[in-house]
Amino acid sequence: MTTNENLTMPAIARERLERLQAHNARIGVIGLGYVGLPLTLLLCGAGFKVTGFDIDEKKIADLQAGRSYIFRIGSDEIQQAREKGFQATADFSHISEQDAIILCVPTPLTEHREPDVSFIEKTAKSVAPWLREGQLVVLESSTYPGTTEELMIPILLDGSASGLEVQGRGPVLDKGVFYVAFSPEREDPGNMTVARKDIPKVVGGHDPIATELAATLYEAIFIKSIRVSSTRVAEMTKLLENIYRCVNIALVNELKVLSLRMGVDIWEVIDAAATKPFGFQPFYPGPGLGGHCIPIDPFYLSWKAREYDFHTRFIELAGEVNGAMPEYVVQTVGQALNRHKKALNGSRILMLGMAYKKDIDDLRESPSLTIIELLRREGAEVLYNDPFFPTVGRGRHYNLNMTCTPLERLEQYDCVLIVTDHSDYDYKEIVRSAQLVVDSRNATKGIVSDKIVRC
Numbered sequence: 001m002t003t004n005e006n007l008t009m010p011a012i013a014r015e016r017l018e019r020l021q022a023h024n025a026r027i028g029v030i031g032l033g034y035v036g037l038p039l040t041l042l043l044c045g046a047g048f049k050v051t052g053f054d055i056d057e058k059k060i061a062d063l064q065a066g067r068s069y070i071f072r073i074g075s076d077e078i079q080q081a082r083e084k085g086f087q088a089t090a091d092f093s094h095i096s097e098q099d100a101i102i103l104c105v106p107t108p109l110t111e112h113r114e115p116d117v118s119f120i121e122k123t124a125k126s127v128a129p130w131l132r133e134g135q136l137v138v139l140e141s142s143t144y145p146g147t148t149e150e151l152m153i154p155i156l157l158d159g160s161a162s163g164l165e166v167q168g169r170g171p172v173l174d175k176g177v178f179y180v181a182f183s184p185e186r187e188d189p190g191n192m193t194v195a196r197k198d199i200p201k202v203v204g205g206h207d208p209i210a211t212e213l214a215a216t217l218y219e220a221i222f223i224k225s226i227r228v229s230s231t232r233v234a235e236m237t238k239l240l241e242n243i244y245r246c247v248n249i250a251l252v253n254e255l256k257v258l259s260l261r262m263g264v265d266i267w268e269v270i271d272a273a274a275t276k277p278f279g280f281q282p283f284y285p286g287p288g289l290g291g292h293c294i295p296i297d298p299f300y301l302s303w304k305a306r307e308y309d310f311h312t313r314f315i316e317l318a319g320e321v322n323g324a325m326p327e328y329v330v331q332t333v334g335q336a337l338n339r340h341k342k343a344l345n346g347s348r349i350l351m352l353g354m355a356y357k358k359d360i361d362d363l364r365e366s367p368s369l370t371i372i373e374l375l376r377r378e379g380a381e382v383l384y385n386d387p388f389f390p391t392v393g394r395g396r397h398y399n400l401n402m403t404c405t406p407l408e409r410l411e412q413y414d415c416v417l418i419v420t421d422h423s424d425y426d427y428k429e430i431v432r433s434a435q436l437v438v439d440s441r442n443a444t445k446g447i448v449s450d451k452i453v454r455c
């Protein structure tokens with residue numbers, strides 16, 4: 001055994017560490033979606049030999065052919081990665097060739113709004129038979145504290161070759177062990193001000209060697225690694241960040257409804273408050289939460305809290321307030337039409353924006369989906385425009401079968417409803433040509449017109 005500064009490390013771990021430091025380790029990334037694919041490209045860019053694993057054969061075929069399926073990633077970036085040796089495959093036997101394996105699979109909610117960890121379970125089962133001594137396995141999926149230790153490690157141990165052990169906090173084993181860590185993805189899709197590599201990476205290992213290996217791996221591609229004492233701390237860190245956002249968005253959503261009733265412009269208030277150099281961080285109201293993180297992750301903790309006889313009141317209240325926003329938008333559309341002596345029933349409404357936030361091609365949990373459903377329930381005819389979605393078909397919780405309507409002759413609609421404030425829209429022109437504009441994003445800020453109803 002040798003030591004890395006104060007850390008006792010067996011030769012096999014030391015060898016992996018050196019390969020990670022030299023950027024010539026082999027890395028397997030499992031789940032080539034919004035998180036896994038950009039991570040793969042960062043790793044390839046740093047010189048690692050990367051193999052991507054996915055169960056979606058279409059994604060594998062696209063990547064092997066050098067084609068991107070994510071808007072903000074160019075096909076040229078995939079081709080460059082391919083030239084550097086990147087391979088995509090559905091064949092998990094290649095796991096055995098990797099020095100480190102990173103899991104980036106989905107963690108949605110079930111229909112009953114409970115954690116659906118089946119993707120982690122299935123992936124761990126696929127990895128286990130191919131695990132080898134000295135390998136590092138890192139889970140990146142957002143999840144409740146305890147998932148790595150209570151769920152993933154037992155599956156890995158159960159399915160791996162007999163005699164293979166996970167290194168724990170006990171004595172350092174010099175043979176027959178693999179290492180496990182958790183490191184949350186903290187990306188903010190569509191954020192053009194902070195580059196992904198400039199977001200520090202929080203890393204918590206199941207033991208100090210795993211922490212060191214994972215932190216070293218991420219230091220190759222991120223500005224720095226923040227080492228924490230356990231996988232649970234790293235898991236909880238991600239949830240705290242997203243619960244903080246969720247609760248603060250709920251707060252401004254509630255204050256928005258009150259402010260509008262009081263005739264006060266909440267967006268102006270937030271901008272003014274944001275000038276305070278300490279103690280205030282601006283959050284903005286909107287038509288409801290969307291995406292794979294903020295509407296979902298807090299409920300992973302609520303669910304886990306029940307095991308401890310604990311009721312997470314802030315999370316539930318924030319969920320209630322944010323969850324009511326699509327209904328509030330629809331009510332506002334109804335009231336605005338009413339002022340034009342029209343009913344929701346029979347009105348033609350053009351909804352601008354399907355994506356859950358501006359300038360991205362992600363529809364998951366988007367409030368637009370609920371708004372369409374609610375408007376249709378009231379008898380409205382709903383069309384949409386979104387440059388990121390030529391069509392919208394079937395998803396996990398929706399089946400729309402809609403095609404993007406061109407942004408022209410807006411006067412033919414009873415109402416134009418802004419749900420996503422994409423940068424490409426010419427809001428002045430939209431207001432000029434529409435009969436009525438309901439704006440749930442303050443996209444028409446600075447435009448003065450009695451056609452606009454903000455909500």
Ligand SMILES: NC(=O)c1ccc[n+]([C@@H]2O[C@H](COP(=O)([O-])OP(=O)(O)OC[C@H]3O[C@@H](n4cnc5c(N)ncnc54)[C@H](O)[C@@H]3O)[C@@H](O)[C@H]2O)c1
Pocket residue numbers: 030031032033034035036053054055056059104105106107119122123126140141142143185186187188189292293
């Ligand atoms: N999208 C984001 O901005 C974001 C940000 C931070 C954290 N996260 C978290 O990262 C995780 C991944 O999210 P995402 O947005 O990349 O999801 P995604 O749906 O875009 O990608 C997941 C990929 O995993 C693949 N997959 C599913 N089961 C698999 C299996 N058994 N084996 C191999 N591949 C499998 C899917 O085919 C898909 O390509 C989630 O836990 C999410 O909460 C996402």
